[in-house]
Each structure stands twice: as C-alpha cells, then as structure tokens.
Amino acid sequence: MRAGIIGAGWIGRRHAETLARRDDVAVAAVCDVDAGRAAQAAAASGAQVFTSWREMLADAALDAVWICTPPRAHVGPAVAALDRGLPVYLEKPIARAAGDAAQIAAAAARSRAVCAIGYQWRAIGFLDGLRSRLAGQAVGCLTGQSIGGTESRPWFLSQAEGGGNLLERGSHHIDLARSLAGEVTAVQAAGSEVRLAPRQAGQEAGDIADAVTIVLHFEGGGLGTIVVAWTSPELPGRYWLEVTTADAAFRLDLDPDFRLSGVAGGSEVAAVSPGSPFDGSVDRFVTAVRAGDPDLVFCPPADAVRTLAVAAAAEAALRSGRTVPVP
Numbered sequence: 001m002r003a004g005i006i007g008a009g010w011i012g013r014r015h016a017e018t019l020a021r022r023d024d025v026a027v028a029a030v031c032d033v034d035a036g037r038a039a040q041a042a043a044a045s046g047a048q049v050f051t052s053w054r055e056m057l058a059d060a061a062l063d064a065v066w067i068c069t070p071p072r073a074h075v076g077p078a079v080a081a082l083d084r085g086l087p088v089y090l091e092k093p094i095a096r097a098a099g100d101a102a103q104i105a106a107a108a109a110r111s112r113a114v115c116a117i118g119y120q121w122r123a124i125g126f127l128d129g130l131r132s133r134l135a136g137q138a139v140g141c142l143t144g145q146s147i148g149g150t151e152s153r154p155w156f157l158s159q160a161e162g163g164g165n166l167l168e169r170g171s172h173h174i175d176l177a178r179s180l181a182g183e184v185t186a187v188q189a190a191g192s193e194v195r196l197a198p199r200q201a202g203q204e205a206g207d208i209a210d211a212v213t214i215v216l217h218f219e220g221g222g223l224g225t226i227v228v229a230w231t232s233p234e235l236p237g238r239y240w241l242e243v244t245t246a247d248a249a250f251r252l253d254l255d256p257d258f259r260l261s262g263v264a265g266g267s268e269v270a271a272v273s274p275g276s277p278f279d280g281s282v283d284r285f286v287t288a289v290r291a292g293d294p295d296l297v298f299c300p301p302a303d304a305v306r307t308l309a310v311a312a313a314a315e316a317a318l319r320s321g322r323t324v325p326v327p
C-alpha cells in the first residue's frame with residue numbers, strides 16, 4: 001500500500017514511524033507547507049516530498065492518505081482525497097468546525113472510501129468486553145482525568161484555531177465516554193485562570209485555559225465529569241476514566257498502559273490491553289482498506305461528528321457559563 005502523509009508535525013512523524021515498522025505499507029509521499037519538515041519525515045522511507053497536498057494527490061499515485069494537519073486544515077485535503085476515492089486516515093478531531101465536519105462526513109458517505117478518524121482509544125483491546133458488560137445498564141456516574149504535558153504548538157494555544165484543551169485533548173475523553181455511556185444531551189464547563197504549562201520560547205501565551213472541567217449529561221440520565229489539564233512536561237501524566245452503574249464499577253487506566261479493573265455482579269474484573277491502541281487503530285484502518293469495507297474502522301466520520309458536537313457545546317458552555325444542549 002502506497003501511503004501519503006499530509007502534515008509532517010508531531011503526529012505526522014509518529015504515523016511515519018508507525019508505518020515504517022510495517023512491511024505491507026510504504027510511505028511514498030510526505031507533504032507539509034514547511035518543506036524542511038516534510039523532507040525530515042520523508043528521509044527514512046525515501047518518500048517523495050511535496051509542499052502542496054493538491055500536487056501530492058494528483059501526482060503521487062497513492063493508495064491511502066494520512067491527514068495530520070491542524071484541525072482547521074483538515075477539510076480541504078480530506079474532501080479532495082475522498083472525492084478521488086482515496087481512503088483517508090484523518091487525525092482527530094474530525095475538524096475544528098461543525099460545517100467542515102459535515103462536509104467530510106458527506107464526502108466519505110458519497111465516495112464509500114474507507115475513512116477513519118484518529119480517536120485511537122477506541123482500539124483499546126478490552127473495550128468491546130466492557131461494553132458488553134455495560135449493555136442494558138444505565139451509567140449513573142462517569143469520571144475522568146486527562147492531565148499531562150503536550151507540545152505548545154501555535155494553533156493549539158489559540159482557542160479559535162485549535163479549540164484549546166477541550167477539543168485537542170479533552171475530545172479523546174469525550175469520545176471514549178460516549179462510546180461507553182451513550183450520547184450526551186447537554187454540557188456544562190468551567191476553566192481555570194491559572195497558567196500551568198510552559199509555552200515554547202518565542203511563542204505567544206495564547207488564550208486557552210490550561211485546565212478545564214466539563215460536566216456531561218447523558219441521554220440515559222447519568223452524569224459525567226471530566227477534568228482536562230495541560231501541565232509542565234516534568235509532571236507525571238494522569239489519564240483515566242471510571243464508570244459506575246447500579247451493580248458495577250470499572251476503572252480504565254489510560255496511557256501509556258491500558259488496564260481495566262473493577263467489580264461487576266459481585267466478581268472482580270481485570271484486563272490489560274495488549275499493544276498500543278495507536279498502532280491498533282492504524283492496523284484496523286489498513287485492514288479496512290484491504291477489505292474495501294468502510295464499516296470496519298474504529299471511529300467512522302459520522303461518529304466523530306457527534307464527538308465534535310459535544311466538544312463544541314462544551315466550548316459554548318465555557319464561554320457562557322450556562323448549560324448548553326448538544327444539537
């Protein structure tokens with residue numbers, strides 16, 4: 001499979017490394033508006049270098065593309081690739097704005113090309129088993145933390161560009177919460193005014209809240225609370241989610257190890273997810289492309305549209321201080 005990568009930043013490089021370990025996919029082209037970054041990511045595989053994704057899609061004879069640009073720059077290459085019938089692994093969030101996300105979902109539906117959105121936690125090995133255990137039970141209480149370091153990219157520091165911690169980091173938890181506790185009907189949110197994370201030298205401080213708490217109201221009547229904080233890289237990361245029903249309580253430890261523990265129906269439950277969900281999500285995409293089956297991917301575009309709607313409602317709640325319904 002000849003793969004192209006659009007956007008050779010942090011996650012684009014990680015995808016290039018992941019694909020380099022596979023013998024069934026070759027990175028044949030890398031595109032970035034920054035030619036140096038593209039060349040650096042292309043060096044290991046000897047891929048062709050582009051600074052325009054339009055030229056790359058026209059000239060590189062690809063079988064699939066990985067889109068790893070900042071959220072505002074997802075819609076252009078994603079719709080163009082899907083309209084060519086090219087399978088797309090599109091990094092999360094599906095887009096910055098609902099309109100862009102709808103265009104991407106419509107292009108995927110139109111083309112029937114395989115399209116996966118990079119919410120890789122959906123590839124955690126024990127999730128299917130956990131969902132089976134939760135079937136028929138209302139989740140009454142869900143709590144989660146996403147606290148740790150990340151790079152201070154300029155678009156991430158701008159609420160308008162990247163959606164801040166809510167969209168960039170918190171949407172992983174929102175997506176996982178939706179997949180376990182069901183749809184979210186309304187959201188509340190509040191942000192901290194304390195600066196927690198150091199900005200890269202020469203960068204603006206930005207206008208995002210370094211810590212945000214959101215309250216999710218689930219369709220089934222339950223409540224979720226998720227705390228997202230961007231901290232100094234020297235502090236330990238803490239990523240977990242807990243789910244409680246009338247007769248079960250589960251804890252999911254997330255990143256770098258993925259473990260399930262808890263009690264259900266009076267018995268202890270424990271599981272470890274083998275391998276990395278990031279690699280698992282990519283592997284499932286490759287399998288779906290080979291099978292020509294868009295339904296095989298872990299997170300299809302239509303589902304990621306719902307996750308974006310919850311994150312956008314949380315952003316509106318952060319601005320207004322009110323409870324915001326999810327459309």
Ligand SMILES: NC(=O)c1ccc[n+]([C@@H]2O[C@H](COP(=O)([O-])OP(=O)(O)OC[C@H]3O[C@@H](n4cnc5c(N)ncnc54)[C@H](O)[C@@H]3O)[C@@H](O)[C@H]2O)c1
Nearest residue numbers: 007008009010011012032033068069071073091092093153
């Ligand atoms: N799945 C995950 O865990 C995860 C982790 C980090 C980032 N991400 C997502 O990946 C995407 C990129 O994040 P990042 O951290 O790699 O950002 P980044 O800023 O490090 O890299 C983005 C790259 O895209 C390039 N770019 C911008 N516009 C372009 C265009 N029109 N054409 C070609 N290249 C262009 C930039 O020059 C930059 O090199 C975001 O959507 C982010 O949310 C996902």
